[in-house]
Amino acid sequence: MTSAFETRLKDNAARTEALLTDLLSDAPRDAEIVRPAGLLSAMRHGVLNGGKRLRPFLVIESAALLGGDAEAALRVAAALECVHCYSLVHDDLPAMDDDDLRRGQPTVHKAFDEATAILAGDSLLTYAFDIIAAPATGLGPEAKLELVLALSRAAGVGGMAGGQALDLAAEIASPDEAGIVTLQAMKTGALIRFACEAGAIIARASVEDRKRLSAYGETIGLAFQLADDLLDLTADAQTMGKATGKDAARGKGTLVALNGQAWAERRLEQLVGQAEALLAPFGDKAAILIETARFVADRKS
Template sequence: MTPFEAKLTATAKRTEELLNELLSTDTRPQETARPTHLIEAMHYGALNGGKRLRPFLVVESAAMFGGDREAAFRIGAALECLHSYSLVHDDLPAMDDDKLRRGKPTVHIAFDEATAILAGDALLTYAFDIIAAPETALGDRARIELVLALARAAGVGGMAGGQALDLAAEKRSPDEQGIITLQAMKTGALIRFACEAGAIIASARPEDRMRLRRFGEIVGRAFQLADDLLDLTSDAATLGKAAGKDAARGKGTLVALKGQDWAEAELDRLVEEATDLIAVYGDRAATLIDTARFVAKRKS
């Protein structure tokens, strides 16, 4: 294991410990009760493996500017709850109709469709609860900015809107710019938030926040391009989910449109662009640069 992989693994472990604490049956102030079956489904959906890349980006972006580490972990956990909600709902029969997620039955298969819908609803809501809660030791302004940024990244102009475009793409394939827009919303928006959130946590200068936001946009694009390559070249055992489903559904991707060789070259270009963007921070940017490389070259 490389030093980068060790750091990624350690952050994932801490994030999962925090999610375990947050997704317990113990009620919080102003809650009446936490139904056990629903908590079990939320726990299953949020703690079903994964690299925890988005929380890692929050923690490392905050660290680059000296932000509060524990607050960054809580924001990372909130983001992971929201990301997990999106996966639970995307897997539903009315959406992508997937049976496997990270090598395990999806939530609606392990439980039932109604429970999966409610688990997703609850995870989405809980993300904003975690940010606003007093245990997240940030000033009011930072918490308001985080709530707004995450809502914009997750809503109609971000991830949810991107999923709507993705479903529409099954009936009519978009052109190249349409694919870029769809992917920037569905996948890129939360990765962009993860990087920008670190700057918000650390009260970084506006120009630093915008630089991290742009870095996140580039990494998000690289993440989706690598994902599309894996969908084309890998298998279900390696991916932990169905492979080749984009082609089977007739969805347009940049890989399908421009070819594997172009995609591999574009990934190299995106990593170089991301590196150049934050190289101004010197050694402090090393981990984020390693993350961009990792995203582009990942195998699952």
């Protein structure tokens, strides 16, 4: 990674964190009655805990590539992070992946309780669409409608939530390679694809550019999950900030388990090359997103 990329990643993460802090403040918004203190604390615990903010970064940088409004992109980025964090809060529950640690701190159901964790996740998911629809997000009605539809599809039964259902089923009957690819494209890839496509929607880009950014998102989504599976095999819990080796312990199939570490490393190189090829028509303007593909493939946590 270049220092310019690292600075951009940190700066965008800080901007996203600052906006999320404001969005999760105590003061009720118009038409809200009250924000219960315990529930709001749990939401903050699940969201304001650091992290690279990769998905928001992709929204912001995809919009910037195509000339989209920066402030609107930041708000859509925050909305997407609410959806992502809701999914983590719920995935960590005992009925799902049953994790006690997330980003180096107790998961929400451990820091509070299971009922509060469920409600925190519910509230974060709902709030995401509030953020997009709110007047403060300076986009026209058509753009907002497209964003709501695309995010709903990415997060719902045919996307992330459906992918989690397939992931739970995989603990009972291991899927074949095609099944694993489908599961991962839904559970992990769908929100990453949305992050990149959202930039094109915000910028009111051409259909061709929207498809190109969506394909780039799909490609780095595959790379993200493949790198994650490698880390689950090779990294320790302290580095990752969460438990590792759980997939193997549960007998859950991954592409790394099926094909081996060397294959996975070669496949990651191929995916980075595909991402670069998709962005080639944008020339030097795509340098940050090209570096992002390499960062996703090479990450160590």
